[in-house]
Amino acid sequence: MSEPKWKQNLITGYQNFRAKPYKRHKDLYEEVGKLGQKPDIMVIACSDSRVNPSAIFNAYPGELFILRNVANIVPPYDPSAGYHGTSTAIEFAVKSLQVDAIVVMGHESCGGISAYLASLGAEEKQENAEHSFLSDWIQILDAAHENLLARNTENADSQRHLEYAGVRQSIANLLSFPFVEQAVSAGELSLLGAYFSIIEGRLLFADDEGEFKEIPSEKVA
Numbered sequence: 030m031s032e033p034k035w036k037q038n039l040i041t042g043y044q045n046f047r048a049k050p051y052k053r054h055k056d057l058y059e060e061v062g063k064l065g066q067k068p069d070i071m072v073i074a075c076s077d078s079r080v081n082p083s084a085i086f087n088a089y090p091g092e093l094f095i096l097r098n099v100a101n102i103v104p105p106y107d108p109s110a111g112y113h114g115t116s117t118a119i120e121f122a123v124k125s126l127q128v129d130a131i132v133v134m135g136h137e138s139c140g141g142i143s144a145y146l147a148s149l150g151a152e153e154k155q156e157n158a159e160h161s162f163l164s165d166w167i168q169i170l171d172a173a174h175e176n177l178l179a180r181n182t183e184n185a186d187s188q189r190h191l192e193y194a195g196v197r198q199s200i201a202n203l204l205s206f207p208f209v210e211q212a213v214s215a216g217e218l219s220l221l222g223a224y225f226s227i228i229e230g231r232l233l234f235a236d237d238e239g240e241f242k243e244i245p246s247e248k249v250a
């Protein structure tokens with residue numbers, strides 16, 4: 030019986046990986062495999078299949094510690110009991126790996142942001158509605174939306190502006206973690222907002238005011 034298409038695609042992809050990228054980095058895989066990881070950068074990105082930090086930053090094995098979730102959201106610091114996957118990864122990156130920087134990368138046409146915008150029009154919660162993890166999760170974007178209303182009312186409901194605001198809010202929420210705030214204050218940790226435009230494959234970084242500026246796509250001699 031032949032394998033289903035999705036499984037065959039995984040096997041073909043793996044074989045291509047072995048033939049090229051793995052072959053090129055064979056020694057590095059062996060080294061980081063034996064000695065452990067020591068990445069300098071944590072990237073928090075969306076789970077979206079089109080926004081792969083390793084590909085965008087052409088990263089080598091062991092270079093980036095990556096967390097991906099729906100809409101690249103960092104929740105506010107909340108030490109109450111619960112399954113805090115995102116907060117766990119941040120804690121590990123800062124306390125154990127002692128990364129130099131955390132980059133939060135938003136992106137164009139984010140489904141999580143679209144879902145949040147769609148939810149604005151449908152405030153009344155239906156009773157007996159089936160529980161949705163997504164609708165709870167994206168409520169964290171309320172603060173981003175409120176900040177956007179305060180900053181730029183005209184564009185408050187624009188997808189792109191909320192994608193930018195979501196990144197700014199994740200950076201602000203990072204600072205609500207005491208160990209992040211301490212490391213930043215001590216000059217041991219930097220935070221950076223980023224944004225990837227899928228259609229043109231372009232990268233933007235946020236400046237100190239939270240405005241996103243395009244990064245040159247070619248090296249200047």
Ligand SMILES: [Zn+2]
Binds near residue numbers: 076100101140141
């Ligand atoms: Zn997304």
